[in-house]
Amino acid sequence: MKHIPNILTVIRLFLVPVFAFLYFSEAPNAHFYALAVFILAGVTDVLDGAIARKYNLVSVVGTVLDPLADKLMLLTALICLTVDGIMPLWAMAIMLVKELFMITGGLIMYFRKEKSVIPANKFGKLATVLFSLAVFLMIVQPGTWYTMAVLVVAIASKLSAFTSYARHYYHNVRLKRE
Template sequence: MNVPNALTVLRIALIPTYLYIFFDPFPYHISIAYLILILAGLTDIVDGYIARKYKLVTPFGTMMDPLADKLMMMAVIASLFLTERISVWATIVFFMRDLAMIVTSAFYHIRGKKTVPANAFGKVTTVMFYIAFTLVMFQFPYGEPVLWMVIAFSIVTSAVYLMKVRLLNKLYVK
């Protein structure tokens, strides 16, 4: 297992750690859970950089890296919903979008189809989600409206991504 893949596995392991600490009632638990979330985000940046720079991209990393990101984001949304920081509708729309992305990616991967690498819109969306999570987690004013704007933006970027994947696979029919 190479370093980028090990970082992806670490990010997956951080999910239950985040949830355990987020829901534990000890003082500063939200701040510590937030630091775990930031650590997960940093491992995502580092593993992608190392994989590309040193040509360590693997089929495992190609599939598991985005899945690890989605699972962490879903854990954060679930924790925010269960602590009544966000509405059920924000939770449902977020989960529907992420589940659709996971299922679609798995469908293309299993069928041996090509996918496109993450683009600038996807990276901007991730940064925007981290900003929205910060606002909501620490209960700043307007946290959920900001989250709704990011969810809307993520739906648009997901649609663009899926159109690119479909176009790529029409051009390169096996």
């Protein structure tokens, strides 16, 4: 039982290339199969978090792998949508820089001797929900004004979450070392 959340996270990591493979496959309705994988990954994310919290199975490995799996799935979906011409390049550039910065920063913090990890907060969770909705809409209703509006709001929420995490780091991690 104690490894179930981490097993679900590893499954989510394996779903990342499956999403890309299905998205670009020649199969009829390939984008919808890829969307089903994206949704399955989201369900495993919610499930592993709920199990870890309910049964007090939160681990350092899970705290690092879970957001990494989320970021890799999101970036893969966004790259696929950008390559396909559905998502604007400027939006992908913003997200790529932001997510790579977060991944690099998280790995640096984890591999320091303090092994500090900044936990997810409400801003990050809201941004994730909004981006999941944006990916869903870009696959189901590409090019509509409301899909683009959700995308812009999702990007703004991701940047807001990034600012929140940077403040948390500065006040709770960096200042403690000084």
